[in-house]
């Protein structure tokens with residue numbers, strides 16, 4: 416028998432898993448986070464409304480991002496809503512959003528009473544298609560939400576030029592890409608406001624949390640006023656801030672480590688030609704919260720995308736399906752520009768490898784590639 420790997424050898428069919436130890440725990444061990452927790456205990460800041468840690472977090476973000484105004488808040492989802500409020504979006508306004516995006520971004524717009532206007536993503540990608548934007552504009556258009564997703568970056572320069580010409584404000588959702596840059600400029604600092612998430616699965620985590628950054632003191636002031644509802648209504652705690660400071664400090668080093676891990680993984684997968692990885696261009700330095708792979712039902716005929724994901728998961732790899740997208744949302748909840756075919760395509764085909772393995776040894780990353788290759792061979 417020449418073809419060594421038979422379908423029956425897949426872990427999902429009772430075979431031996433390629434990564435028997437399973438995906439690495441996230442967050443992993445971090446002595447500097449432990450030290451920060453102990454310090455917060457000793458100085459009592461863990462139990463106070465205000466203390467030194469939030470200020471230290473704001474300072475490190477200012478330094479690393481090179482941006483003046485930072486508002487800390489309770490989640491990335493709320494950060495997107497606060498960014499829109501800071502940009503003076505109000506009920507009845509329209510906000511442009513891609514038909515494939517994080518579900519909370521749709522909610523952030525409707526939470527204000529504004530209407531999401533959906534445009535398609537680029538063909539074979541997951542970021543907003545700039546060529547579609549003109550068709551989305553009405554006299555009610557106030558803002559656009561642009562997300563960098565799955566290691567793919569939206570063309571911020573083109574988007575900023577387009578938006579400025581029309582007086583439309585830009586929210587740059589950088590929740591998946593802290594530490595990345597585009598044309599040398601940190602992601603999250605291109606827009607009129609940028610958002611970050613510190614949720615439990617994210618690259619920087621305090622379990623929950625988020626932030627809005629902006630070059631505008633006026634935007635910052637509007638956010639502050641909205642949050643001040645007797646007390647801060649959407650706070651990030653001192654304890655959360657304490658553990659985020661050392662994570663921001665080591666972000667550049669970890670970013671480089673992940674970048675090399677992705678390169679290795681994609682190189683291996685590219686050689687097999689079985690699943691299509693996304694490629695990036697020279698000027699892009701994306702961060703990787705998830706690594707996108709594309710399931711092609713014409714090649715992987717024996718397994719649907721979801722069955723493929725389940726089989727790779729059984730091999731001990733943290734992988735999942737992409738977002739569901741908004742194409743099926745009703746006309747009472749949003750306005751759509753066309754049928755959003757590329758958003759549907761992404762929603763049906765994207766598979767996402769979760770980031771923690773990217774910080775592991777090359778040998779572990781190779782086994783992840785082997786696991787995906789094994790399932791792909793058995794799915795043809």
Ligand SMILES: *Cc1c(COP(=O)(O)O)cnc(C)c1O
Pocket residue numbers: 489490491492493517519520562563564588590591612613614623624625
């Ligand atoms: C995770 C995420 C958010 C929201 O962050 P939470 O802190 O989980 O609310 C927003 N946008 C994108 C693109 C995300 O991946």
